[in-house]
Amino acid sequence: MIRILIVDDHPLFAEGIKSIFNMEEDIEVVRHIINGKAVPDFLQHNEIDLILMDIDMPVIDGIETMRMLNQQGFDIPILMLTMHQSLRKVRAALEEGAQGYILKDASKAELLEAVRTTSARKNYFHRKINDHIFNYFRGKNSTSAKADQLSEREKQVVRCISEGLNTRSIAKELYISEHTVKTHRRNIMHKLKVKTSAELIKLAYEKGVI
Amino acid sequence: MIRILIVDDHPLFAEGIKSIFNMEEDIEVVRHIINGKAVPDFLQHNEIDLILMDIDMPVIDGIETMRMLNQQGFDIPILMLTMHQSLRKVRAALEEGAQGYILKDASKAELLEAVRTTSARKNYFHRKINDHIFNYFRGKNSTSAKADQLSEREKQVVRCISEGLNTRSIAKELYISEHTVKTHRRNIMHKLKVKTSAELIKLAYEKGVI
DNA sequence: TCATCAATACCCCTTTTGGGGTATTAGAGG
DNA sequence: CCTCTAATACCCCAAAAGGGGTATTGATGA
Structure with a gap:
């Protein structure tokens, strides 16, 4: 049994x-x-x-x-x-x-x-x-492998972006510097291959990230 | 049965x-x-x-x-x-x-x-x-009635924004000037009371605009 | 022990957005 | 006939986003 x-x-x-x-x-x-x-x-x-x-x-x-x-x-x-x-x-x-x-x-x-x-x-x-x-x-050595998903921190940033927060507000919200927020945003956009925050939110909604 | x-x-x-x-x-x-x-x-x-x-x-x-x-x-x-x-x-x-x-x-x-x-x-x-x-x-019957409903043209713009198109590309896509696109975007944001395109797309998804 | 990676932070710079106006034109509806 | 609105277009300007770097730290895996 x-x-x-x-x-x-x-x-x-x-x-x-x-x-x-x-x-x-x-x-x-x-x-x-x-x-x-x-x-x-x-x-x-x-x-x-x-x-x-x-x-x-x-x-x-x-x-x-x-x-x-x-x-x-x-x-x-x-x-x-x-x-x-x-x-x-x-x-x-x-x-x-x-x-x-x-x-x-x-x-x-x-x-x-x-x-x-x-x-x-x-x-x-x-x-x-x-x-x-x-x-x-x-394909471990190819670039496509790492273009997989977002880290927890990155997801937090995505959620903040979707709330309409700008870089400064996100920085305050997450207790990190604006530079870091910018870096996260850029990395996220690279990973998901999108060009604007708006497109990012659309993708996030459709893929169930947020 | x-x-x-x-x-x-x-x-x-x-x-x-x-x-x-x-x-x-x-x-x-x-x-x-x-x-x-x-x-x-x-x-x-x-x-x-x-x-x-x-x-x-x-x-x-x-x-x-x-x-x-x-x-x-x-x-x-x-x-x-x-x-x-x-x-x-x-x-x-x-x-x-x-x-x-x-x-x-x-x-x-x-x-x-x-x-x-x-x-x-x-x-x-x-x-x-x-x-x-x-x-x-x-929201549909309240005083904010007009603030809820976007015109057809405005919805088109919202959809373009969600695709990640910038003002220039949207202008080309819809065969109108960039100025007009800017005006539409601004009016949309006023109507929906959002501050960024990202927030706009989030709202659009939740409200079923797009 | 060494290589990786996520998270952090900073520099440079250009492009785009967002917010404040104003104005014309074509239609819809009283 | 007149008003109201959607759609169009333009002005100015500050703020933010976007794109290119580099670097340090700590945790974790090989």
Whole structure:
């Protein structure tokens, strides 16, 4: 019997997954937790064979949660779930020792396969992701690799820009110098290949950055 | 018995929802379709009480699919599903006659309530987006009426700005002088009470201008 | 230990934006 | 016929954004 802990901030999605697992003889969903912070406490009082965790969560995200679990010495295979195929997230998850990685647009069969594979401590990586990883290692020295996503700080700057703040106000808001804000803005624009702040905000909206 | 057709490009999510419905006595998922294009053909051979459709789909999106169904004379209540709370999408869905709108991070109970409400041809709007709709309609009839509505020409300018075009390029694009573009931009910003183009684009997205 | 990278900060400079005016013309509507 | 507005166009000028550098620090990975 594979005992699973689901960590996901989307109740509907989690409920759905739970229902899928309920129809399987060998899988049991022990608990569904919304917030990553509550995971260590739960693990100390429960025997779990696999953690199925969403990467994108509001309070602390999946990567952070994994880091926390690693630091506290927990050794439970983790299958990461996500909507996005961001290479950066995949890399971060791998670096933190994720046992597998699956997209939310996977099929039911793929999910079950991923769960059974990772709970046996074997790696499972969704086909769509494999291409990304391959491309990453292949093109490690090219310039396209780093043009991936924005750092947390950069996202903060994007949000400030979208609020209509100018460089000076952003500097005050984030307690950094105007020069730094300018540098961040420039780096962001280079990464996202846009020429104006307006275009940046449009892209950010469409890509879900903000 | 509520007979449901699910139109969603995320198999896992759809499977989950299906499982939830399977546990309900009065709800039956007749089919899950990945691509909106296949919906009319399916409806011609099946009796359906409610369509549960994702807004964001790759080939043709939920709004387009609704438009198609309306043109072909189908009259089946539609409950729209989405990850995002974009007012633009909500408005578009309402204009095409959607019976309801629910976010993918809703709870199981909310989903079931939404399904039962909309299948009875009553409107259901998720709490989180009610505020958006309220604000939109409130602004429409208030004293700031003119400050809300942009002229067609002004909307064109907004769209150009969002594409990252500068004043010169917009002037060329619209076959008017740069001075005129500046005047339009200034008037737009006055009307919407924003200070930067970036803020303008953010507002435009949220208010559904573009 | 060394290489990288994110975050920070500063220099140079040109181009664009934003804010204040004014004015003409063509249409829509009383 | 007259008014009101959208769209057009121009003036001036200060402020901000954008684009090119370089450099230091601290954390982290190989």
